Amino acid sequence: MKANCWAGPNSVEVRDVPEPALLNSRDAIVQVTSTAICGSDLHLLDGYVPTMQDGDVLGHEFMGEVVETGPGMTDGKLRPGDRVVVPFPIACGACASCRAELYSCCENTNPNAGVAEKFFGHPTAGIYGYSHLTGGFAGGQAQYARVVLADVNALKIESDLTDEQVLFLSDILPTGYMGAEMCDIQEGDVVAVWGAGPVGQFAMDSARVLGAERVIAIDKETYRLDMAAAEGYATIDFEEIDVRSALLELTGGRGPDKCVDAVGLEATHGATHVRLYDRAKQAVRSETGRPHALRQAITSCRSGGIVSVVGVYGGLLDKFPAGAWMNRSLTLRAGQCHVHRYMKQLLRLIEQRRIDPTRVITHRLPLSEAPRGYDLFKNKEDGCEKVVLTP
Numbered sequence: 001m002k003a004n005c006w007a008g009p010n011s012v013e014v015r016d017v018p019e020p021a022l023l024n025s026r027d028a029i030v031q032v033t034s035t036a037i038c039g040s041d042l043h044l045l046d047g048y049v050p051t052m053q054d055g056d057v058l059g060h061e062f063m064g065e066v067v068e069t070g071p072g073m074t075d076g077k078l079r080p081g082d083r084v085v086v087p088f089p090i091a092c093g094a095c096a097s098c099r100a101e102l103y104s105c106c107e108n109t110n111p112n113a114g115v116a117e118k119f120f121g122h123p124t125a126g127i128y129g130y131s132h133l134t135g136g137f138a139g140g141q142a143q144y145a146r147v148v149l150a151d152v153n154a155l156k157i158e159s160d161l162t163d164e165q166v167l168f169l170s171d172i173l174p175t176g177y178m179g180a181e182m183c184d185i186q187e188g189d190v191v192a193v194w195g196a197g198p199v200g201q202f203a204m205d206s207a208r209v210l211g212a213e214r215v216i217a218i219d220k221e222t223y224r225l226d227m228a229a230a231e232g233y234a235t236i237d238f239e240e241i242d243v244r245s246a247l248l249e250l251t252g253g254r255g256p257d258k259c260v261d262a263v264g265l266e267a268t269h270g271a272t273h274v275r276l277y278d279r280a281k282q283a284v285r286s287e288t289g290r291p292h293a294l295r296q297a298i299t300s301c302r303s304g305g306i307v308s309v310v311g312v313y314g315g316l317l318d319k320f321p322a323g324a325w326m327n328r329s330l331t332l333r334a335g336q337c338h339v340h341r342y343m344k345q346l347l348r349l350i351e352q353r354r355i356d357p358t359r360v361i362t363h364r365l366p367l368s369e370a371p372r373g374y375d376l377f378k379n380k381e382d383g384c385e386k387v388v389l390t391p
Contacts, residue, residue, distance in 0.1 A: 062140025176202025
């Protein structure tokens with residue numbers, strides 16, 4: 001079968017690879033009908049997430065049709081022919097974390113738990129197509145994919161919604177929603193979102209659904225800010241104006257009540273000296289992430305507010321503003337999204353037309369053109385906000 005594979009830093013290739021096979025009695029094989037390139041995939045592309053190997057199949061946002069199930073799938077939950085969306089974290093459904101709905105922290109699905117433990121102190125769940133640090137599972141930018149423990153890790157779509165309407169239930173829509181939900185949004189709140197990429201856009205939409213009075217988008221790409229403005233959100237171009245000063249002006253000097261970092265470890269900064277400092281430190285691996293957005297969120301948030309982090313960080317950061325965090329009574333919440341927790345309620349919001357996931361799609365390409373899709377997305381060419389691939 002054809003699959004998009006990691007070929008080294010800044011290189012992906014569509015290759016012929018073996019078709020997946022059932023390895024567990026509760027597995028399923030899915031013929032992929034739609035998959036997408038995620039901002040998190042760019043961290044793999046750029047080499048900032050360790051343990052990638054040449055030939056690893058990429059992709060953790062995918063959906064398709066079940067073509068085969070394991071012999072343990074006897075309860076009728078999933079059958080060949082069913083249409084499913086697959087959440088990116090792999091959950092067992094039975095451990096203490098899963099029972100607490102902390103699915104991305106599943107204690108049983110990462111076969112390389114010992115490696116992850118060295119990095120993070122405790123292992124994370126397995127993740128499709130996201131390095132051997134998270135299990136080395138083949139991803140979904142392919143014609144077929146193995147869905148692990150499919151009775152837990154596949155949401156059946158039984159309505160006539162299109163792939164594009166439900167595909168992002170696999171990751172970015174629940175991630176944006178969790179970013180807003182962790183803010184405990186109250187009536188009248190002002191919510192600032194760093195990053196107007198797909199996750200940031202969905203964090204903004206979710207903040208509005210959850211009752212925010214005003215939502216502010218922070219980015220430097222005109223097409224992203226225009227997309228946010230078209231939805232009625234205020235915008236700040238961080239290359240044109242100092243972010244903290246602009247936020248204070250927009251909030252009567254108090255700062256936003258709640259802040260969402262939807263950027264993560266490859267953030268950029270409007271000030272050249274700050275940007276170059278962190279890029280240089282990251283390039284020589286004396287820090288593994290550029291925390292511009294996180295620093296700004298912490299120093300800009302009003303005292304007693306909440307900073308929510310759903311942008312991906314993989315290691316160590318320099319000059320983390322711990323003094324601002326502690327002395328101003330800020331609450332910092334973070335996490336890889338516990339996708340399973342949100343899929344059904346977000347599906348209802350899509351069915352009710354309260355959220356339109358298709359609004360972020362700018363490019364539709366065949367799987368064979370995945371390398372071009374990565375180039376467009378990484379380099380922000382042609383107004384590329386989100387790429388959907390069709391095998």
